[in-house]
Amino acid sequence: LDPLSQSIGAVNCIVRRESDGKLFGFNTDYVGAISAIEEGLQASGNGSSSLSGSPLAGKLFVVIGAGGAGKALAYGAKEKGAKVVIANRTYDRAKELADTIGGEAISLADLENFHPETGMILANTTSIGMHPKVEETPVPKHALKHYALVFDAVYTPKITRLLKEAEESGAATVSGLEMFIGQAYDQFERFTGLPAPKELFRKTMSKY
Numbered sequence: 001l002d003p004l005s006q007s008i009g010a011v012n013c014i015v016r017r018e019s020d021g022k023l024f025g026f027n028t029d030y031v032g033a034i035s036a037i038e039e040g041l042q043a044s045g046n047g048s049s050s051l052s053g054s055p056l057a058g059k060l061f062v063v064i065g066a067g068g069a070g071k072a073l074a075y076g077a078k079e080k081g082a083k084v085v086i087a088n089r090t091y092d093r094a095k096e097l098a099d100t101i102g103g104e105a106i107s108l109a110d111l112e113n114f115h116p117e118t119g120m121i122l123a124n125t126t127s128i129g130m131h132p133k134v135e136e137t138p139v140p141k142h143a144l145k146h147y148a149l150v151f152d153a154v155y156t157p158k159i160t161r162l163l164k165e166a167e168e169s170g171a172a173t174v175s176g177l178e179m180f181i182g183q184a185y186d187q188f189e190r191f192t193g194l195p196a197p198k199e200l201f202r203k204t205m206s207k208y
Contacts, residue, residue, distance in 0.1 A: 002026045008075050010068050015190050026190065029069050030076030032182030036174050037121065037151050038080075044172035046119065046148045057081030059148075060117055064108065064138050065125035066093040069153055073123050074101050082121070087111045111139060115146040122166075123151040129160040137161045144169040152176055181205055 155176030
């Protein structure tokens with residue numbers, strides 16, 4: 001297993017290594033999401049350079065959800081040098097994940113009033129706001145002004161209520177579709193050993 005995938009405890013991409021013929025597992029959830037968030041920060045002018053090379057380094061990164069995707073993003077953000085906070089409906093699950101990665105835990109109910117600094121990153125990894133419950137959102141609009149960028153793993157609809165209200169509040173936004181495309185890039189290159197045809201992937205996904 002890839003070391004980070006082993007820490008996350010989940011694999012969603014398996015390839016056969018040419019060197020020894022063994023199957024090798026990776027997790028592309030964090031690759032797709034973290035790369036999309038980094039690109040979003042850089043495009044919005046919030047991607048200042050850092051010693052780690054990631055615009056996430058030193059930033060406060062709030063993950064909503066402590067399930068598989070939440071765990072992947074938490075580990076990925078931590079690896080990039082971010083200060084990670086886990087918010088979950090069940091506080092005990094948030095604390096369990098936060099303790100594992102050396103982060104902080106809060107309940108989802110407390111997130112509305114959680115703003116220790118400005119320029120934070122928010123990543124929703126739950127299904128809140130997914131079709132057909134498109135009017136739902138994990139964070140009220142007035143709380144979004146403290147974030148530089150908001151990511152939503154939900155991609156049906158492409159623009160969720162959370163993303164719409166985040167943009168209206170002045171934050172850069174990254175949709176779940178960008179995570180989906182980022183995963184496809186990584187998986188294609190692992191499966192084929194060739195550079196991913198990124199423009200073709202994006203053009204294909206724009207039809208849906």
